Amino acid sequence: MLSINHLFNEFFYGVTEIDESSFTPFNIGRNDNLLIDEGFVYFLLEGTIAEYRHAHHQHQVINVYRMHHFDQIGVYELFYPSQNKISYKAITECLVYALAKDLFMELMQKNHEFHQRVLINLINRQSFIAQHYIDLISLSVKERVKHFISFTIDSRYLEQHEQFVVADSHQVMADTLGCNIRSVHRALKSLAKENTIDIVNGKVTISKIQHQKCAVAL
Amino acid sequence: MLSINHLFNEFFYGVTEIDESSFTPFNIGRNDNLLIDEGFVYFLLEGTIAEYRHAHHQHQVINVYRMHHFDQIGVYELFYPSQNKISYKAITECLVYALAKDLFMELMQKNHEFHQRVLINLINRQSFIAQHYIDLISLSVKERVKHFISFTIDSRYLEQHEQFVVADSHQVMADTLGCNIRSVHRALKSLAKENTIDIVNGKVTISKIQHQKCAVAL
Numbered sequence: 452m453l454s455i456n457h458l459f460n461e462f463f464y465g466v467t468e469i470d471e472s473s474f475t476p477f478n479i480g481r482n483d484n485l486l487i488d489e490g491f492v493y494f495l496l497e498g499t500i501a502e503y504r505h506a507h508h509q510h511q512v513i514n515v516y517r518m519h520h521f522d523q524i525g526v527y528e529l530f531y532p533s534q535n536k537i538s539y540k541a542i543t544e545c546l547v548y549a550l551a552k553d554l555f556m557e558l559m560q561k562n563h564e565f566h567q568r569v570l571i572n573l574i575n576r577q578s579f580i581a582q583h584y585i586d587l588i589s590l591s592v593k594e595r596v597k598h599f600i601s602f603t604i605d606s607r608y609l610e611q612h613e614q615f616v617v618a619d620s621h622q623v624m625a626d627t628l629g630c631n632i633r634s635v636h637r638a639l640k641s642l643a644k645e646n647t648i649d650i651v652n653g654k655v656t657i658s659k660i661q662h663q664k665c666a667v668a669l
Numbered sequence: 670m671l672s673i674n675h676l677f678n679e680f681f682y683g684v685t686e687i688d689e690s691s692f693t694p695f696n697i698g699r700n701d702n703l704l705i706d707e708g709f710v711y712f713l714l715e716g717t718i719a720e721y722r723h724a725h726h727q728h729q730v731i732n733v734y735r736m737h738h739f740d741q742i743g744v745y746e747l748f749y750p751s752q753n754k755i756s757y758k759a760i761t762e763c764l765v766y767a768l769a770k771d772l773f774m775e776l777m778q779k780n781h782e783f784h785q786r787v788l789i790n791l792i793n794r795q796s797f798i799a800q801h802y803i804d805l806i807s808l809s810v811k812e813r814v815k816h817f818i819s820f821t822i823d824s825r826y827l828e829q830h831e832q833f834v835v836a837d838s839h840q841v842m843a844d845t846l847g848c849n850i851r852s853v854h855r856a857l858k859s860l861a862k863e864n865t866i867d868i869v870n871g872k873v874t875i876s877k878i879q880h881q882k883c884a885v886a887l
Binding site for chain 2: 530563566570571573580584585589590628630
């Protein structure tokens with residue numbers, strides 16, 4: 452498990468202005484929303500958080516990856532305020548550290564190296580998103596759906612015989628993957644028929660073994 | 670027309686270490702390659718340059734936009750060296766300014782504000798690419814082909830009755846758009862039938878009026 456020490460060693464090294472007590476750690480349960488307090492920025496230490504941009508009834512899920520390198524939540528928006536409402540949902544159990552925005556801004560102003568590290572993290576994140584969609588664009592709807600299931604779930608957290616339920620609706624899948632809902636329906640039916648997924652009460656439900664079948668070679 | 674003054678006012682402001690004489694300006698003709706000298710970075714002042722990443726026989730055209738805000742060429746690769754061969758081709762006539770890489774690196778080290786501006790430019794560029802593919806993903810092949818034609822050509826440079834030839838092969842279009850070449854063929858045939866494009870000697874050829882028809886509402 453990652454801890455605050457990792458965050459300090461890898462992201463806040465050389466920063467003397469703040470210490471552990473500057474952060475508020477908290478856990479988020481699977482499928483719970485991360486309620487953003489405008490006065491804070493957040494650092495994800497463990498787990499996966501999906502970012503939903505709600506524009507014109509579209510649920511654009513931007514970042515559904517396991518965030519490595521202490522991905523920052525709410526920092527990109529400091530530089531590029533969005534017109535869209537953004538919400539964050541924990542896909543797995545998450546460990547998050549909150550830092551007061553004032554403190555964070557002050558830190559960036561005083562410490563040029565830290566400022567640059569923050570910016571480089573944002574470049575990484577944007578190119579990650581770009582690569583994600585570049586990978587997705589040439590896939591069939593069925594492959595996209597498999598990819599969605601695969602990246603939505605971090606199977607390291609699954610026990611061998613545990614079932615995982617994908618909480619997202621078919622509409623969210625469709626919007627996220629750039630297909631229409633009927634194609635998603637068809638793809639899910641076909642995947643269920645070949646036993647790659649189960650559908651229980653309309654929700655995609657998979658085991659660890661099924662999850663491995665969903666990993667698409669990009 | 671943009672000039673070196675614009676570059677200084679908008680990108681190099683506050684930079685006292687270099688002046689106009691530090692740059693080597695040059696023009697690139699339409700469809701010519703920008704031959705990268707490893708010792709330089711480049712700033713695009715006028716025109717459109719396409720970036721091709723040659724990976725596994727794929728011509729991934731990453732940036733085919735008109736580059737606003739003095740897009741930097743060869744700077745992203747300083748931070749994130751690519752395993753892929755990258756080549757640059759001028760889509761329109763271009764005006765480019767070259768700056769010695771040593772000088773550029775020194776500038777970034779000495780001038781924190783400039784360094785941050787460079788990084789913010791890279792964040793912009795990556796999110797631009799991400800948004801481009803997010804837009805593309807839900808389009809049909811025909812719409813993607815129209816989009817390709819539309820963003821490949823900057824019709825401001827076209828005279829009313831001038832014909833513009835899209836130099837890219839159908840294969841490059843297919844690779845760029847994430848479809849297979851037969852779908853591209855079909856889409857082009859259909860577009861020619863409805864007079865949105867002409868096909869002359871196998872190449873897409875369009876007038877200014879036809880170009881306007883290609884602009885896809887995303």
